[in-house]
Amino acid sequence: MTKWIDGEGPQKDIIISSRIRVARNLEEFPFPIALTDEKSKEIIKKVSDSIIEGNTILKNDFNLIGIDEISDNDKQVLIEKHLISPNLIERPKKSAVMINKDESVSIMINEEDHIRIQCLFPGFQLEEAWDLANKIDDIIEEDLKYAFDEDIGYLTSCPTNVGTGIRASVMIHLPALTITGYMNRIIQAVNQIGFTVRGIYGEGSESEGNMFQISNQVTLGRTEKEIIKTLIEVTKQITNKERDARATLIANNRVKLEDKICRSYGVLTNGRIMSSKEALKLISNVRLGIDMGIIKNIDVKAIDTLMVDIQAGILQKIYGKNLSANERDIKRANLIRDRLKGE
Known part of the structure; x- marks a missing residue:
C-alpha cells in the first residue's frame, strides 16, 4: 500500500x-x-x-x-x-x-x-x-x-x-x-x-x-x-482554525451535524450508483464523524484508502477491466458498501 x-x-x-x-x-x-x-x-x-x-x-x-x-x-x-x-x-x-x-x-x-x-x-x-x-x-x-x-x-x-x-x-x-x-x-x-x-x-x-x-x-x-x-x-x-470550527459545530449544531454525518453514512452503505464527486463529499462527512467520535468502529485508514480507491483508474484496476462511466458508478457503490459493511 x-x-x-x-x-x-x-x-x-x-x-x-x-x-x-x-x-x-x-x-x-x-x-x-x-x-x-x-x-x-x-x-x-x-x-x-x-x-x-x-x-x-x-x-x-x-x-x-x-x-x-x-x-x-x-x-x-x-x-x-x-x-x-x-x-x-x-x-x-x-x-x-x-x-x-x-x-x-x-x-x-x-x-x-x-x-x-x-x-x-x-x-x-x-x-x-x-x-x-x-x-x-x-x-x-x-x-x-x-x-x-x-x-x-x-x-x-x-x-x-x-x-x-x-x-x-x-x-x-x-x-x-x-x-x-x-x-x-x-x-x-x-x-x-x-x-x-x-x-x-x-x-x-x-x-x-x-x-x-x-x-x-x-x-x-x-x-x-x-x-x-x-x-x-x-x-x-x-x-x-479547523479544530475551532469543529468545536463550534458541536457546541451550536450538534444534532444537525450528527444528522448530516449519519445520513452520509447511510447513503454510502446503501447506495447503488455513486459518482466519484458524490462519494468524496459523503466520505468527507463520514471521515469528520469518525474524527469527532460521532461514528465509531470504523478505522479512518479504511476511509482514507477508500477515498483513493474510488477514483476511476484505481477502481478499474481493482476490478481488472475497463468500465464505462455508468459501470464505474455502480462498481464504486458496490466497493463502498462492501468496505464499510466489512468494518
Missing part, C-alpha cells in the same frame, strides 16, 4: 499528507520541451543510473518505469495516487518515473524539468520529507551537473520554480471550515503571503471531498528551510 495513504503520521485526522517536490535540470541538455527522443532516453539513463547503479542504500529500492511501456489506465492510477503529474504522460516516449517500494518517493524524468524529485509522507511531516528529498538530490548531484546560476539559483523551465526549485505542500481535510463558510477567507489570507490553495490534484483542479492542497508560490529569494518553516506555521494556524 502507498505509504502516504496507509501509513501513520502526526495530525493525520486533518493533515492527510506532506509533500516536497524538487525541480532540477541537467546543464548540458535543453529543457524537456526541446528534447529529441534520443536525448530524452540519454537523460533517463543518466538519472536512473545515478540511483540504481550508484553505491547507495537506495539502489535496490527503486523501479524504473517508462511511461510508454504502461497502459493508459496504469498511467491514470499513478496520477490518482499522486505519484506522477498529468504533465508526465503528455510525452510518453520521452518520459519515465522511478518509484520506490513503499511509494514514498517518485522521481519523474523529463516532465516539465529533467528531474522532479517528490517525497510524499503521511500526516504532518514536511521536514522529514525535505530531509529525504535533499539526500536523494545530493546523490544525483554527485554524478550529474545541474543547471545552476550563482545569482539566481537552480534554473528551471518555468520561471516560477527558479531559485530553490522547491514546492512544499500539505494535503489537508477542512470540512468544518467549509461548512461554516470560512474557507474563502482562509484562501484569501494564504494567497496574500505567497502561498496558494488548490484542489486535490494540484494546479487547475477543484477541491473535492473538502480536500485542499496548500503550497508555496515563491521559490526565489528564500531558502528551502525558510519556505518549509513558513508553510509549517501556516498549516498549524489553519489546522487550529
Whole structure:
C-alpha cells in the first residue's frame, strides 16, 4: 500500500499528507520541451543510473518505469495516487518515473524539468520529507551537473520554480471550515503571503471531498528551510482554525451535524450508483464523524484508502477491466458498501 495513504503520521485526522517536490535540470541538455527522443532516453539513463547503479542504500529500492511501456489506465492510477503529474504522460516516449517500494518517493524524468524529485509522507511531516528529498538530490548531484546560476539559483523551465526549485505542500481535510463558510477567507489570507490553495490534484483542479492542497508560490529569494518553516506555521494556524470550527459545530449544531454525518453514512452503505464527486463529499462527512467520535468502529485508514480507491483508474484496476462511466458508478457503490459493511 502507498505509504502516504496507509501509513501513520502526526495530525493525520486533518493533515492527510506532506509533500516536497524538487525541480532540477541537467546543464548540458535543453529543457524537456526541446528534447529529441534520443536525448530524452540519454537523460533517463543518466538519472536512473545515478540511483540504481550508484553505491547507495537506495539502489535496490527503486523501479524504473517508462511511461510508454504502461497502459493508459496504469498511467491514470499513478496520477490518482499522486505519484506522477498529468504533465508526465503528455510525452510518453520521452518520459519515465522511478518509484520506490513503499511509494514514498517518485522521481519523474523529463516532465516539465529533467528531474522532479517528490517525497510524499503521511500526516504532518514536511521536514522529514525535505530531509529525504535533499539526500536523494545530493546523490544525483554527485554524478550529474545541474543547471545552476550563482545569482539566481537552480534554473528551471518555468520561471516560477527558479531559485530553490522547491514546492512544499500539505494535503489537508477542512470540512468544518467549509461548512461554516470560512474557507474563502482562509484562501484569501494564504494567497496574500505567497502561498496558494488548490484542489486535490494540484494546479487547475477543484477541491473535492473538502480536500485542499496548500503550497508555496515563491521559490526565489528564500531558502528551502525558510519556505518549509513558513508553510509549517501556516498549516498549524489553519489546522487550529479547523479544530475551532469543529468545536463550534458541536457546541451550536450538534444534532444537525450528527444528522448530516449519519445520513452520509447511510447513503454510502446503501447506495447503488455513486459518482466519484458524490462519494468524496459523503466520505468527507463520514471521515469528520469518525474524527469527532460521532461514528465509531470504523478505522479512518479504511476511509482514507477508500477515498483513493474510488477514483476511476484505481477502481478499474481493482476490478481488472475497463468500465464505462455508468459501470464505474455502480462498481464504486458496490466497493463502498462492501468496505464499510466489512468494518
